[in-house]
Amino acid sequence: MGRWEPNARGRLAQAALTLYAVQGFEQTTAAEIARAAGLTERTFFRHFADKREVLFYGSDSLQDLIVGVIADAPATATAMDAVNRALQAVAAMVQENPEPARLRNKIMSANPELREREFVKLADIAAAMSVALRDRGVPEPAASLLGETGVAIYRIAFARWIGEPGQPDLAAILRECTAELKSALGDRLLSPA
Amino acid sequence: MGRWEPNARGRLAQAALTLYAVQGFEQTTAAEIARAAGLTERTFFRHFADKREVLFYGSDSLQDLIVGVIADAPATATAMDAVNRALQAVAAMVQENPEPARLRNKIMSANPELREREFVKLADIAAAMSVALRDRGVPEPAASLLGETGVAIYRIAFARWIGEPGQPDLAAILRECTAELKSALGDRLLSPA
Numbered sequence: 001m002g003r004w005e006p007n008a009r010g011r012l013a014q015a016a017l018t019l020y021a022v023q024g025f026e027q028t029t030a031a032e033i034a035r036a037a038g039l040t041e042r043t044f045f046r047h048f049a050d051k052r053e054v055l056f057y058g059s060d061s062l063q064d065l066i067v068g069v070i071a072d073a074p075a076t077a078t079a080m081d082a083v084n085r086a087l088q089a090v091a092a093m094v095q096e097n098p099e100p101a102r103l104r105n106k107i108m109s110a111n112p113e114l115r116e117r118e119f120v121k122l123a124d125i126a127a128a129m130s131v132a133l134r135d136r137g138v139p140e141p142a143a144s145l146l147g148e149t150g151v152a153i154y155r156i157a158f159a160r161w162i163g164e165p166g167q168p169d170l171a172a173i174l175r176e177c178t179a180e181l182k183s184a185l186g187d188r189l190l191s192p193a
Numbered sequence: 194m195g196r197w198e199p200n201a202r203g204r205l206a207q208a209a210l211t212l213y214a215v216q217g218f219e220q221t222t223a224a225e226i227a228r229a230a231g232l233t234e235r236t237f238f239r240h241f242a243d244k245r246e247v248l249f250y251g252s253d254s255l256q257d258l259i260v261g262v263i264a265d266a267p268a269t270a271t272a273m274d275a276v277n278r279a280l281q282a283v284a285a286m287v288q289e290n291p292e293p294a295r296l297r298n299k300i301m302s303a304n305p306e307l308r309e310r311e312f313v314k315l316a317d318i319a320a321a322m323s324v325a326l327r328d329r330g331v332p333e334p335a336a337s338l339l340g341e342t343g344v345a346i347y348r349i350a351f352a353r354w355i356g357e358p359g360q361p362d363l364a365a366i367l368r369e370c371t372a373e374l375k376s377a378l379g380d381r382l383l384s385p386a
Binding site for chain 2: 149153156
């Protein structure tokens with residue numbers, strides 16, 4: 001096998017998801033993942049620093065998607081509209097092919113040590129969202145607050161979506177969570193009447 | 194020296210902060226920290242799992258403070274009032290003795306690998322805040338959203354406070370950030386007029 005392996009990264013990520021979900025994260029070696037993808041262990045480590053990193057294969061393109069949507073939002077949009085458009089674009093991507101997200105969530109839930117890396121990636125996405133908002137003229141601290149809040153809304157909506165049976169609508173849950181937060185920041189009493 | 198060391202945890206945490214800030218996190222050993230606190234390395238590891246954990250010495254009592262304030266908020270308070278009271282209590286504690294927070298921030302900024310542990314602790318605090326709100330009758334997803342949002346507001350306010358020269362008022366910056374977020378979730382345009 002030569003040095004040119006078409007879509008090696010994607011094949012490795014897919015094989016890793018499957019093996020981690022089936023036999024466990026701890027029990028799976030980089031060599032096994034590479035073998036399952038028809039590649040060598042050496043190729044694995046050319047593409048990923050370690051076994052954790054392969055689970056975040058999609059996070060760069062996710063970040064690009066979010067930043068692109070905010071950059072392309074119309075001038076008449078509010079800052080929160082732009083954030084909502086970005087979240088809806090992520091939801092559309094996830095719902096088009098939900099299986100990787102479900103597998104990933106199963107693996108992350110079973111391995112608390114993966115949470116740490118997940119938090120760092122989410123913080124990077126929040127920071128990228130804030131930069132994209134600043135580039136569109138949103139001043140600080142609003143840009144940073146909206147970036148963090150956008151990620152928080154997404155995380156909570158995703159957790160609800162993944163926990164619901166049937167075919168729940170992630171886009172609708174996101175809209176509902178955004179509305180709930182607006183109401184909660186306002187006049188929602190501690191004990192609802 | 195016997196097994197009884199008065200306030201060993203606090204002395205170790207203080208010594209660690211000083212040594213990490215002066216000579217660097219990587220360059221400091223647990224044995225050095227223990228020696229600076231007049232204790233043994235064995236005592237260090239009886240109190241802290243590793244060199245990172247000692248930096249989060251205060252996070253349990255911080256969490257207790259937040260949960261207690263939410264539990265004690267008057268029945269007439271809104272859910273966000275309760276969150277604000279908790280954030281103001283943290284601000285009062287930090288401002289009463291800002292030096293540990295400043296040292297800690299300096300150490301965390303210089304060591305990206307400490308960020309991961311920080312994110313996990315902050316997520317735990319957000320979760321505890323959400324539970325405290327649920328216990329006061331706030332339904333989901335509002336309770337989770339407010340917990341995450343409260344932590345996000347605190348993080349951004351803290352970053353502004355620590356970056357400002359002079360004696361900025363953390364409580365006032367927190368109030369300002371909360372107001373900014375409310376406005377940003379509403380009708381703030383992308384490019385301010």
